[in-house]
Amino acid sequence: MNGPAIVLSLQLALVTLLVLLPLALVGARALARWPSPARPWAEGLLVLPLVLPPTVIGYYLLVALGGHSPLGQWFEQLTGHTLAFSFTGLVIASVIFNIPFAVQPMQRAFEAIEPEVLEAAKCCGLSGWHSFARIELPLAWPGILSAAVMTFAHTLGEFGVVLMVGGNIPGETQTIAIAIYDRVQSFDHGAAGTMSLALLLISLATIAVSYGLADRLLKARRA
Amino acid sequence: MSLSVEVRHAAPHLDFAAELPSGGIVALVGPSGSGKTSLLRAVAGLLKPAHAHIALDDAVWDAAGRHLPTRQRPIGFVPQHYGLFPHLTAQGNVETALLDLPVAERRARALRFLEAAHVADCAARRPRQLSGGQKQRVALARAIAREPKLLLLDEPFSAVDRATRKSLYVELRQLHAQRPTTILLVTHDLDEAAQLASHLALIDAGRVVQAGATAEVLTHPASIAAARLLDIPNLFAAQGAEDRLHWGPHALRTAAPAADATHFVVLPQNVLLVRPDRPLGSHLENLLDGRVREVMQLGTEALVWIEPAGLSEARVQMRLPVRALERYRIEKNAEVRISLRAADIVPLAG
Numbered sequence: 072m073n074g075p076a077i078v079l080s081l082q083l084a085l086v087t088l089l090v091l092l093p094l095a096l097v098g099a100r101a102l103a104r105w106p107s108p109a110r111p112w113a114e115g116l117l118v119l120p121l122v123l124p125p126t127v128i129g130y131y132l133l134v135a136l137g138g139h140s141p142l143g144q145w146f147e148q149l150t151g152h153t154l155a156f157s158f159t160g161l162v163i164a165s166v167i168f169n170i171p172f173a174v175q176p177m178q179r180a181f182e183a184i185e186p187e188v189l190e191a192a193k194c195c196g197l198s199g200w201h202s203f204a205r206i207e208l209p210l211a212w213p214g215i216l217s218a219a220v221m222t223f224a225h226t227l228g229e230f231g232v233v234l235m236v237g238g239n240i241p242g243e244t245q246t247i248a249i250a251i252y253d254r255v256q257s258f259d260h261g262a263a264g265t266m267s268l269a270l271l272l273i274s275l276a277t278i279a280v281s282y283g284l285a286d287r288l289l290k291a292r293r294a
Numbered sequence: 295m296s297l298s299v300e301v302r303h304a305a306p307h308l309d310f311a312a313e314l315p316s317g318g319i320v321a322l323v324g325p326s327g328s329g330k331t332s333l334l335r336a337v338a339g340l341l342k343p344a345h346a347h348i349a350l351d352d353a354v355w356d357a358a359g360r361h362l363p364t365r366q367r368p369i370g371f372v373p374q375h376y377g378l379f380p381h382l383t384a385q386g387n388v389e390t391a392l393l394d395l396p397v398a399e400r401r402a403r404a405l406r407f408l409e410a411a412h413v414a415d416c417a418a419r420r421p422r423q424l425s426g427g428q429k430q431r432v433a434l435a436r437a438i439a440r441e442p443k444l445l446l447l448d449e450p451f452s453a454v455d456r457a458t459r460k461s462l463y464v465e466l467r468q469l470h471a472q473r474p475t476t477i478l479l480v481t482h483d484l485d486e487a488a489q490l491a492s493h494l495a496l497i498d499a500g501r502v503v504q505a506g507a508t509a510e511v512l513t514h515p516a517s518i519a520a521a522r523l524l525d526i527p528n529l530f531a532a533q534g535a536e537d538r539l540h541w542g543p544h545a546l547r548t549a550a551p552a553a554d555a556t557h558f559v560v561l562p563q564n565v566l567l568v569r570p571d572r573p574l575g576s577h578l579e580n581l582l583d584g585r586v587r588e589v590m591q592l593g594t595e596a597l598v599w600i601e602p603a604g605l606s607e608a609r610v611q612m613r614l615p616v617r618a619l620e621r622y623r624i625e626k627n628a629e630v631r632i633s634l635r636a637a638d639i640v641p642l643a644g
């Protein structure tokens with residue numbers, strides 16, 4: 072059992088969630104309310120990580136974050152170490168790769184709010200912020216929860232992009248998915264099996280708990 | 295003091311201009327797709343027309359280069375499907391319109407308005423637990439809670455049953471009597487407009503066809519288009535000549551000038567049956583002989599269609615109490631004499 076790999080995976084999932092969720096929330100609401108011919112292109116761009124092979128995304132991220140890119144050079148000057156093959160680089164890659172998992176459920180949730188309800192909020196004198204906080208956010212809450220769970224669980228299990236951008240540095244970029252691959256390569260099937268089971272149970276528990284929460288939320292609303 | 299509305303827009307098509315009196319209940323009446331809901335949304339600021347000048351009394355809401363956001367307009371709005379916030383209780387819905395008040399005052403006031411709308415006992419319920427009539431009342435309570443200067447109602451009674459509708463009419467009139475505010479009511483139902491509104495604007499294809507006091511518009515259409523929108527069955531082509539209308543072999547005396555008239559209407563309730571034993575009428579009456587072509591009983595009232603002599607295509611509709619049918623032997627093919635008073639004939643120019 073590789074404890075540091077599990078901890079690193081959980082850390083990566085949590086940090087990704089904390090960085091991505093607020094950004095995705097703003098983006099999802101803007102997309103849901105944005106009547107523009109450019110919208111399908113913007114949506115397509117955000118969904119690309121779902122259809123492209125992780126190696127393609129991983130390759131572009133590696134180029135963008137590597138020592139030869141302006142971003143990579145700036146980061147290296149600032150911190151003294153490279154962005155690629157670091158935890159920070161992994162977080163950036165993970166945030167980008169998870170955009171569709173975070174944006175889509177929230178966008179659908181915002182789109183499902185009746186226009187008449189939003190107009191009623193305006194007619195009640197609510198400012199944009201009040202309407203968002205008091206009406207839209209509570210109504211979109213199941214979508215937000217679903218986005219959070221999908222992002223968290225997907226980060227835990229991500230393999231290709233993590234390997235491309237982070238490599239396999241124990242304690243720095245070796246997540247549990249990479250560690251399992253590493254153990255299988257070394258014919259250590261016992262450790263690979265234990266870690267696979269651990270990942271399976273963590274993912275299942277995350278999803279089950281969140282589905283239970285969503286159920287309770289819906290029931291409370293219907294009661 | 296008035297609500298001045300001038301709106302021009304391409305899609306939906308609107309070319310509307312009217313000065314509506316403030317302080318009363320004004321009905322915007324027109325068929326589906328005539329633009330009345332779009333007009334209401336423009337007044338609320340929810341639709342931003344290409345050109346608009348909207349002002350209530352001295353306050354200008356829309357003008358060239360000026361568009362007051364909806365949330366700053368002193369309005370209450372009840373949309374067609376109520377637009378209640380589904381995650382909030384009835385009380386929460388009304389409180390949302392009062393967010394600028396301190397919490398305690400907000401609660402007390404929300405409850406007071408729920409009481410005024412006769413739904414205080416539903417305060418803790420969510421919209422999905424309310425009947426259509428209760429939803430309507432909660433939406434009304436929410437709309438009036440801010441004590442708006444203008445209350446906008448979009449077909450507010452269309453989704454409730456007849457009995458509930460009747461009591462809601464009474465309650466709306468009572469609320470209006472207690473809190474005099476201008477009410478703009480959109481409806482496709484002329485009877486509803488007649489029962490509630492003091493003023494009426496007939497709309498078709500985004501334009502005003504006729505506007506005025508309700509009783510005047512309902513009984514005196516100003517054009518053929520208005521008569522059609524009012525669904526007046528007795529609309530006939532005729533030729534005008536000063537104070538007369540030539541209609542087939544008949545020369546009908548009119549009280550209104552008829553020189554330019556190409557048509558005329560007479561309301562079914564103004565077509566009178568002349569008893570056979572009655573002496574001939576005055577010069578203010580037009581007596582016509584005819585034959586009953588159809589009789590239809592609707593509860594205690596009957597509709598009777600009469601073919602006037604010499605006008606085989608024309609059918610004059612009249613209304614009679616059912617008991618009068620028997621008394622005067624009104625049945626199919628019976629010969630009758632009817633009277634159209636000069637003052638009840640409305641000449642219309644094409």
